[in-house]
Amino acid sequence: FIKVIDIAKKYKMGDVDFPALKGVSLAIDRGEFVAIMGPSGSGKSTFMNILGCLDVPTDGRYFLEGQEVGSLDKDDLAVIRNKKIGFVFQSFNLLARISAIENVELPLLYNGLSSKDRLQRGIAVLSAVGLKGKEYHRPNQLSGGEQQRVAIARALVNNPSIILADEPTGNLDSQTSAELMTLFKQLNKEKHITIVMVTHEADIASYADRRVCFKDGEIIKDECQ
């Protein structure tokens, strides 16, 4: 379903290359729930951006549902990014000038849904993450944790087959985090949605079936739990 082979990523800093990923290989089955852990700066977000087709590796191959991502054209990539994958960024990436509900509806704009259906779906998913009543707040009228939950709602609204979440509970208290993980677990078990989630909190990682650990751009551990 998801297979990466010897993925490397080098960032250019002046005339030096910094290896953020040093040849990472991993296979994830459809419907798996995988947690990714590792020290700050170990390459987790770099890896997630490549999985989400938001960045290209310097080396290596990436197969998604049997297709090699490196050989797809711009239009195919846009379909994957928009229809198949729901992405929760570590930095939220909300549009500041529009409301929570408008941010959440963005992925639906290309789907041909009526504005009434878009609104209905948006309100339902914001309520699922505990933000009923805050739909018309703009990001600067929401707390850090509320903004993070808008970002999660936006990733879920299009019923993607894969959810890629980068520290989705980093700004949330343990009660709100547990509610969100229960939602993730439900989507994973009942709808067979594949989830890859970066977290630094062990109790959050324990919701996953498998734990993959990064260090200095490499996978140093991969264990089921």
Next chain:
Amino acid sequence: FIKVIDIAKKYKMGDVDFPALKGVSLAIDRGEFVAIMGPSGSGKSTFMNILGCLDVPTDGRYFLEGQEVGSLDKDDLAVIRNKKIGFVFQSFNLLARISAIENVELPLLYNGLSSKDRLQRGIAVLSAVGLKGKEYHRPNQLSGGEQQRVAIARALVNNPSIILADEPTGNLDSQTSAELMTLFKQLNKEKHITIVMVTHEADIASYADRRVCFKDGEIIKDECQ
């Protein structure tokens, strides 16, 4: 040292007022280390922004070192914000187009230090938070946790007498978090720096002497530990 009496904050949403803080009273002694916890949206950041003189309350009084903050003029407030208080924002607030070291040196620009002294202090504090070698990276060339540590370094560089930190370890792994908390503890014990820190992680809160819990804009618990 820090005393707030019946602090209230209402946000205007359309023609409705939303009470983010409903009359909060608290006294913090010089050299205390206080953790602030509470559910997402309970008013923690609103409270911290008022403590940091970044926002004004709708009601109530705030005394800092015996002076009433509400009656100070713009220049006095700028001195407090710049010299007395180091602030770590929940959303980092780094300037995107300049490097880590330049972001960290910003608070020093108004101090009359030579550029050589500024550079030396900036490098020392970036190394103290584990970012030796990343000084010339811009924020988009750093990971989430590294950006957070630049924000912490910027709050420390001016040797403030008060550190206000809003979820300083939200994006950090447990090893890096422990190293930072050890640094905070050292600053608190050896230099008698007063620290007020918002966190949702119990093991981070345990570094503090006192734990204050917020819920729906009010303090519901205040216990020493």
